[in-house]
Amino acid sequence: MKRILSGVVAILLSGTAAFAADVYQPPIEPVPEQPVEVIQTSGWYLRGDVGYAWNNLRGANYYQGGPGGSITSFETADIDDSWVAGVGVGYQFNNYLRADITADYWGGADFTGSTLGNCGSVVGPCRSRDVTSVSAWSLMANAYVDIGTYGAFTPYVGAGIGATHVKWDKLRNTSCSIADPSQCDPTTGHDGESKWRFTYALMAGTAIDLTCNLKADVGYRFRQVDDGDMFGYANGGGPGSDEGFYIHEARAGLRYSFGSVCEVPYEPEPIVYK
Known part of the structure; x- marks a missing residue:
């Protein structure tokens, strides 16, 4: 009987030990976060942009009739779309505010207009056809608010003020009889x-991180350019003036920053065993 009881106790003890081994779970140690190394330089950046411009001439006028004449509006006055290109230098103050100074060239936009009046050597009322082109340089001081960074994208809004040097080419005016368009003055x-x-400007767009220091910039810019002189006096007509421009631009460019704050995985120095 003692031998039987001893055997039963041994079997129970071995089963309990096996069950304890099955249910035991070792503690899970937390995985340490990957340390990062922060690299920071100055806040300056360079930029370059190109774009397409939808141009709207707000109107054009001219003086007609010599002494005692009057200022008259063009019957029609339109300019074509064109292109823009620019460069600039700026400073990133913090994650939300930056500013830059830019110089832009607005490519030549062709102008086509018409006027109604009398001809010089042709009998009857006449309609003129007026053609020229316009180009400009702009210098702008701009400020931007970066709304926030979402992955690689940083949307922004901005505004700028400055001046635009508008240059009109020679205007060529040909007046022809309305009744017989083949009869024209020289x-x-x-x-x-x-x-x-x-000039003032309003901007909106987004920056896209390409590398730590290099960003693509895709955006829209609206510019309003004030009115000014258009062409001079000749053969009893002029001078003329325009009423300014509305310019809508789709732009794309690159910004290289010398002052980006970059977080990169920290790699400790390798251990060399001797």
């Missing part, structure tokens, strides 16, 4: 005018 040339004009 073409008259009016020297184009150039002048600096006040």
